[in-house]
Amino acid sequence: MSDASYLSLEKLTLAYGDSVAVANLDLNIRKGELIALLGPSGCGKTTTMRAIAGLLAVKSGHVRLDGADITRVPANKRAVGLMFQSYALFPHLSVYENVAFGLKLKGMRGPELETKVQSGLKSVGLSTFANRKPAELSGGQQQRVALARSMVMEPKVLLLDEPLSNLDARLRLEMRTELQRVQKETGVTMIFVTHDQAEALALADRIVVMKSGKIEQIGSPEDIYNRPTSSFVADFVGFENIFPLENGKMKTSAGLIDLSGKPPSAAGLAWRPRMVSLGTGPFQGTVRGTSFAGDSREYLLDTSLGPIKAEVEASQPAHALGADLFFDLPPEKAAPLLRFV
């Protein structure tokens, strides 16, 4: 085992009956890394997570963890923790008993158990809630119980299913900080599944973007955000103006257009709405829609290239619906796409 492959998935194929959900997936994860599996629903991210946990049988391929092949190791012997999206707390047990559940199964008793559970509860700030039932806690508190319950088991890998999706904006930030702190303090390898790019960008060391059971791109949050390699990833992270390149020319509804200064080998070009410059340029469009977003204003333009989305500082003078505007798609700002799907 090298350091770069503490957890590795090798040619992993997963299926529900005859329908293949994940095909030939290869992924290496370093020890202590915080990985996000990002993608729309049905992309196979949750399926992959369940296979790592051992809740789903592997059709072919291998899962290796810490040097051992765990492909056929049952879920209860894997030392893999999972924080469920619904938290899955045991409703009949107190917060204390929930956290103690796994430790008791390990045979831990008496003062050792007591100390361990208390320190687990303390680390998520819930010491005073030990005797409450899950139903008496808020969603955010329930989630922290679930986190403590997994973490006291000292898992080699902690999986998190949509960890922030059930929380409101304020709690989201709190939980995000909490997860990062836990990760830093314990050094546990974390993999979380999300469909929310903002969540993945904010939390992960490395993002794995998935689509239709395959990995679309792996990279740092900066890579994914600034340098998407495919039209799918570009679209997913907010590049809303995407055009394929054909023989070095941009293919639009107005035909092939020559842009100077584009990267030679790209299969497509993508611009965020903010990268479109409004006011001057070789193209012309009509304002079809406009929306004010506080700091900025967004315009939807009808153009001969197709619909274009542009975003400008709110301090700029506003354009009315129906106004004709010049605009430019600066090639030097565009993200070059290697694959167009």
Add this chain to the structure above:
Amino acid sequence: MTLRSLFIPITLLLVIAFLIGPFLIIVAASFSAGETLAFPPQGFSLRWIAKVFTVESFRASFGMSLFLAIGGTAAALILGIPASYALSRYKLPGAEIVRTVVSAPIIVPGIIVGLALLRYIVVPFQVGITLALFLAHTALVLPYAVRVVSASLDNLRSDIEEAAVLLGSSRLGAFFRVVMPNIRGGIMSAFILGFVTSFNQVPVSLFLSGPGVRTLPVDMIAYMEIVFDPSVAALSSLLAFLSIGIVFVAERFLGFSRYV
């Protein structure tokens, strides 16, 4: 007040009278001082209630009914809990067929169930009367057990079992550690419903009862054919209050009506 505005209250009163009236008549008759079952009761006495406890055959058949209600319901739960679990947690081929077959004894009239059991099980296989009654009561209670236990399983998220497994429990262990404690209310409710159903069951028991082995309701019918005194009314009242008491306690402590 117009006739129209009186229509609903009057209908309501008639319905209540129709449902509760016979019960009140029986209760009144059990306190009669007269020699025959009659309404209105003649005088007031507790002698018939006292007599119930002295009739030898009532004691024996009460014991049989109690055994069938407790044993049959317990057996139905032992079969019904795993069946409900399988029906609620796994997508099994033919699950709907199983569900329908399991509910059949509710839909099919008791007379037919009794006759079928007698004709095709008891007679060809020479099954003893007690065993035949036990099997019949188990089958009759099974639909209630499956229905009530399924309802509480459907309300329980299945991911807590996966959570238990990931914390080191086996699948079977997870069932006993996190599923059973959370469906306890449903199981208790199923037990009470099954007990009352079995205890009050007449048609099937009528077919399967034999010399010396009878359930209490069947014994009461037999008794009435010979002796027409108010002790049967007294016994009916006692049983009715017992049922009401059980259901009341169950509702109070379990929220019985949630499951049924």
